[in-house]
Amino acid sequence: MQNLHGIPINYYVILSTALFCVGALGVMLRRNAIIIFMCVELMLNAVNLLLVAFSSYFGDSQAQVFVFFIMAVAAAEVAVGLAILIMIFRNAGTSDTDVLTKLKW
């Protein structure tokens, strides 16, 4: 096993997988839209972490550029997403996704 700053690469992989699973489960199981939103961010950052780790591991800086891009896009996405959430809350009085089922049949 090769090391990265003294920590084996496996650990990075396991950590980001765990983070991703926590995020995915959160998205699936939680009801509050804000929490779901945060979980989505968590998944995104889990992937970021993996990318950075491998970038350092292979000595290739391309992945780091990628991560910057992802962070920039995520920032924009957060701005838009939060704005939508606020509007939903103002109109519906709640951010519980079980209540927000207007689009069903």
Next chain:
Amino acid sequence: MEQLVKLIPLFPLISFAIIALMNRRLSKPQAAVIACIGVLLSFIDSAVVFQSQLQSFHPVEVKVFDWIIAGNFNASFSFLVDPLSSIFLMVITGVGFLIHLFSVGYMKDDDGMRRFFAYLNLFIFFMLVLVLGNNFLVMFIGWEGVGFCSFMLIGFWYKDNKNNDAAKKAFVMNRIGDLGFLIAMCLIFFNFGSLNYSTLFSPGFLAESSVSTETLTLITFCLFVGAMGKSAQIPLYTWLPDAMAGPTPVSALIHAATMVTAGIYMVARTNVMFSLTPDTMTLVSIIGIATALLGAVIGLFQNDIKKVLAYSTVSQLGLMFVALGVGAYTAAVFHVVTHAFFKALLFLGSGSVIHAMGGEQDIRVMGGLKKKLPITYLTFLIGTLAISGIPPLAGFFSKDQILSEAFAHNKILFALGLLVSLMTAFYMFRLFFLTFHGSFRGTHDQEHHLHESPMNMTLPLIVLAVCAAFAGFIGVPHVIGEGLGLHNLFESYLSPVLGVSSSHIEASVEWMLMGLTTVLIVMVILYARHLFVSKNYVPESDSHMKGSFKKLAYGKFYVDEFYNKVFTQPLDKISLFLEKGIDIPVIDGMVRGIGKLTQGLASIARKIQTGNTGYYAIAFVFAILLLFIFFI
């Protein structure tokens, strides 16, 4: 010269466009003036063209634009001015202008006056296209166009549903004829490869072509079916009497003087083909004489002033077809011209009477109008004498020509034709005496309302009366002409197109026929006078009618009812069956079934859409996992 020919139909088209587009922005008198000027300019133009035709005799072909060029099919929108079309031009624009003038007074109180003049101008345009066309296709444009205008004008007072029914009837009846014309056109193109008159009717073209007589007979038969529809011959004549629902000037212009003679024009135009097919010719003369007889018999018993004139028109058109059928094309066209004058005169006269009576058309409540309407009385008298065939008025010469040609061809045809003439004289004088002589039989209000029509209505009557009196002299028969030094101008003018009639009968025989006819007609008139003036006989009211034949004839032999039973009702039943039995269950069922199926499937599938974001997320994740498993 070419420009002048192009302008002839353009004038009425322009005035139509102005009136139709400006509509309410024009005052009624303005619309009337524009309409009249349009036709007047066209008339002057036609007169100039006619004049040059008189001098040169050379047919003039004018190409306006290339219309359809597809493969070896080539039809240009082009006009042909030859003696035949120039005569029709003169009649259409001349009589047309007078009737426009009459309409100014007749329609002045009508709200739809602008619409009326717009249609009338459009009609003149299409009629001019019809006679000017240089090939069958251009003629067909005019043919359909006049039918359309006739439809619009019969149903002019569209608030009364009866008028709309009459309009529809005219349109459908004409459509049956048009189908014949269309088939004939297709056959001509397939067999000869051209629709141009100049190609088809060039000397020897038809005779040298390898087309069999049977095909040619079929073509002429189909053409004649077209003529039957437009010119109201048995079995398609029933629309014409109903067409009297339109305003009286329309009856005069479209349903007496011009449009209904389009069938005669067409047969005369294609005379080269008809001459080669004796079978069709026989049919034409049989249909013609049958129509003439039927129209005359029904006319004897009608009590509506316009209905009498309508059946008289049917009957006279029948006589023209008799002339066509015996190959006397010139006689037929001559009768078209004289008939246009006196029948337009009679219709306008009846319009003047109806105007004075405040819309009343029943001759049983008229009578004694002689003193109140002196100009109408005099002009109507001239028209009646002319249609009866009293020398030397126009009707005498044309009718005599037809009868003597018929005599030369077939004695029975002559006898029946003579009978028709006698009946014509009787019902016309019956109408005349009942309307103008005796004492007034209407209500007091109507009597008070009686008045002579204004100047702009009587002027056309006077001009037409002069024409009806003297137009006959352009076609004086040889036997009379020789003695007086008069030449038959009409025949020699038309001979390049229609040829000279081959049938000759002895001068003495012709004199005898003329004398016999005239004496008999005078006797019939005297009898009518005896009956309706001396004895003051007035036809009984509908409920008191005696005699089964009389009832039968008054009911127009119930041909309408017969057609209704035999054609309309079964057709209705079939349509109803197709709707109830096939359209709704089968076709609609199929379309609706597909819709129902989609709906059913969707109602199951849409259950998946819970609207709950959590489910979507789970589905999303599991789908991705599945994809991973599938691909790795």
